[in-house]
Amino acid sequence: xxxxxxxxxxxxxxxxxxxxxxxxxxxxxxxxxxxxxxxxxxxxxxxxxxxxxxxxxxxxxxxxxxxxxxxxxxxxxxxxxxxxxxxxxxxxxxxxxxxxxxxxxxxxxxxxxxxxxxxxxxxxxxxxxxxxxxxxxxxxxxxxxxxxxxxxxxxxxxxxxxxxxxxxxxxxxxxxxxxxxxxxxxxxxxxxxxxxxxxxxxxxxxxxxxxxxxxxxxxxxxxxxxxxxxxxxxxxxxxxxxxxxxxxxxxxxxxxxxxxxxxxxxxxxxxxxxxxxxxxx
Numbered sequence: 001x002x003x004x005x006x007x008x009x010x011x012x013x014x015x016x017x018x019x020x021x022x023x024x025x026x027x028x029x030x031x032x033x034x035x036x037x038x039x040x041x042x043x044x045x046x047x048x049x050x051x052x053x054x055x056x057x058x059x060x061x062x063x064x065x066x067x068x069x070x071x072x073x074x075x076x077x078x079x080x081x082x083x084x085x086x087x088x089x090x091x092x093x094x095x096x097x098x099x100x101x102x103x104x105x106x107x108x109x110x111x112x113x114x115x116x117x118x119x120x121x122x123x124x125x126x127x128x129x130x131x132x133x134x135x136x137x138x139x140x141x142x143x144x145x146x147x148x149x150x151x152x153x154x155x156x157x158x159x160x161x162x163x164x165x166x167x168x169x170x171x172x173x174x175x176x177x178x179x180x181x182x183x184x185x186x187x188x189x190x191x192x193x194x195x196x197x198x199x200x201x202x203x204x205x206x207x208x209x210x211x212x213x214x215x216x217x218x219x220x221x222x223x224x225x226x227x228x229x230x231x232x233x234x235x236x237x238x239x240x241x242x243x244x245x246x247x248x249x250x251x252x253x254x255x256x257x258x259x260x261x262x263x264x265x266x267x268x269x270x271x272x273x274x275x276x277x278x279x280x281x
Contacts, residue, residue, distance in 0.1 A: 002084050021070060021082070028114030030107065031158035037111050038088050039118075042070040042080045048124030051279035052079035053131045054115045054166075056108065056138030059095040059244075061086040065233045066135070076272060078279065079125060081118075085111045094137065097245035097252055107155060108141045117162045129279045131168045133271065136200065136229065139174020139191075146187035147180060168278040170271055173197055173229050177205035180212075188218040190274045194227030199255035201248055222270055224263035228256045232264040 003061045053073050055066055062084055070080030084231035087106045122128040134142030144150035146169040168188040193202045202223050209221040230236045238258035245256050
């Protein structure tokens with residue numbers, strides 16, 4: 001009888017370790033008026049402590065692809081935390097020009113640091129081994145979270161950044177590269193982008209990476225031949241989105257998106273190698 005009970009408890013524990021994502025809420029770090037943000041947390045099996053990765057969505061909000069990334073991280077021994085910046089704020093999306101759903105430009109960075117603070121409070125998290133990855137609009141926040149001037153500006157706003165901060169960051173077809181060219185990453189930064197991306201053109205990210213690297217930053221970039229925006233989104237057919245905002249088009253609108261399996265496969269390899277180097281013990 002005791003043997004059967006022990007087997008049952010062991011099986012339950014293993015199943016719990018392999019369970020799907022858990023929905024949680026936390027407070028972001030906006031001074032004086034913190035927002036309640038929701039997230040899904042996918043944990044690996046085993047006792048930990050684990051390194052962790054904060055996952056930041058793009059201008060369209062949450063997507064199944066982000067949960068696939070979180071599960072992929074958990075399968076490799078990381079806690080994957082997908083932050084939902086839009087749902088709690090009742091924002092449908094932020095892709096259209098002059099969207100009425102726009103939120104303060106600093107809000108999502110505050111969400112990212114709130115997620116870091118929440119993870120550091122968990123007993124099964126390696127507090128000094130938390131990375132961040134962001135896609136498209138989320139990419140600029142992933143890059144800003146390891147960018148020295150961005151951290152200084154946040155501190156001047158009164159933000160208390162959890163020490164020691166994010167250990168490393170990845171921007172996947174990120175926005176914002178042009179604005180960060182004269183700035184400086186203070187933690188390792190990897191950028192993954194498509195060669196023919198007409199929404200977040202690669203040349204600006206290349207300039208940013210090379211400019212930062214020339215001043216001593218640990219930055220790198222991979223540009224995928226023939227790849228567009230959303231190259232990792234498995235269900236994304238090739239199409240032109242006419243209504244999305246685009247600062248690099250004369251009309252201010254429109255971008256091409258498409259899944260590219262070769263680029264996606266290498267992106268997973270690059271991320272595994274990068275976070276394996278900087279987050280794993």
